[in-house]
Amino acid sequence: MEWKYEHSIGIQEIDDQHRKLIEIIVSIERAIVSHVGWRDIVYGLVDLKVFARSHFEIEEALMRMYGYKEAAKHTEEHQYFFTRLAEIECKSIDKLAEGELLKFLRDWLKKHILGEDRGYADHILAGASIVKTKVPSLTVVKSAG
Ligand SMILES: [Fe+2]
Numbered sequence: 001m002e003w004k005y006e007h008s009i010g011i012q013e014i015d016d017q018h019r020k021l022i023e024i025i026v027s028i029e030r031a032i033v034s035h036v037g038w039r040d041i042v043y044g045l046v047d048l049k050v051f052a053r054s055h056f057e058i059e060e061a062l063m064r065m066y067g068y069k070e071a072a073k074h075t076e077e078h079q080y081f082f083t084r085l086a087e088i089e090c091k092s093i094d095k096l097a098e099g100e101l102l103k104f105l106r107d108w109l110k111k112h113i114l115g116e117d118r119g120y121a122d123h124i125l126a127g128a129s130i131v132k133t134k135v136p137s138l139t140v141v142k143s144a145g
């Protein structure tokens, strides 16, 4: 799994965060493939959860600021990510759980970036009005779209 230009949602800061999320998932994949033990996988998962939490909060703040109608549904998707991750983590540490973990992380992130994330980005980039006054400055990817 690697970040590709087709993953761009048109907002540089968010693209950079998605790139970082993918890097963390790749480090978890590497830990699994190299059989270094569950400890490195757990470290990777901790990194992933910490970074995903801040990334999701930034997105949720942007959606509120720009009055995005699907914000609540999108936030539920973010919550589902942590719920499902916790379910997989509760399973016994075996090959099956590792395979399920990687499949979930890859599939969820790809679908979410190309689907839900692009949805709010398109709303902002289409010139949505700011409904709250404090808005972080965003750098639009020039050739996106
Ligand atoms: Fe999102």
Ligand SMILES: [Fe+2]
Residues within 6 Å of the ligand: 018, 055, 059, 113, 117
């Ligand atoms: Fe995202």
